[in-house]
Amino acid sequence: MIVTNIEIIPGRRVLRHLGMVTGSTVRAKHAGKDIMAGFKNIFGGELKAYTELMQEAREEAMQRMIAQAKAIGANAVINVRFATSSITVGAAELFVYGTAVVLDEPAPQA
């Protein structure tokens, strides 16, 4: 499965467009991490727990999108976009969407 955020794949042709595929997830960290983040607000610096949270969320959302693309028979997702929104304190929604397409086979190596 090829996933990119440009509209074409260099050297490959798009045979069929299968429409938009999406994946989303809402995740939260446990309260302990939230309290630690509160302390960080005094000293500043990176919130590792939240960075991790966003990374997990992104992985999850992308997996869901890829699963959806596979289910309709695509072999690539192009023009992928991310959207993030916060719902409540410590929870974030991550939404990822793209266009599922069928690509031709890669040209034989020169």
Add this chain to the structure above:
Amino acid sequence: MNVDLVVFLALLSAGYVFGRYNERKHFRSIQEREQAMRELLVFSERLPPPQPGAVECTLVVGSCVVAFDYFKSFVAGLRNLFGGRVTSYETLMDRARREALLRMKQEAAELGATMIVNVKIETSSISGEAANATGSVEVMAYGTAIVPRQRG
């Protein structure tokens, strides 16, 4: 009343000292890594320039969440009264953005990419609008890494 003042001043100075120290350290590390990654080009153009030979492309992402320190929040609060540039937050956003870009570059470099195109940077506050919320911003950078295909 007096205790409140002492706590406030303690938080303020802790924020100032540690926040400053962290920021200096972070900027130094950012500059070092930016130097190391200079060879990897990043474009916000939609499509890559024509490539000699076959290439593969993959989505690469980097993100970073940074928190405001107590001193920065206080200074920004003061600045809100008079208006103008909130420099204390500007440096924070700069750090977050450069860190996110660096992490994206790191991911691309591990794949052996020569450039990253169509880079988008997105900023969001993950703490919500609540008054007592932790002030933090998330910056996410993503783009398409162009990896030359290995011959043979």
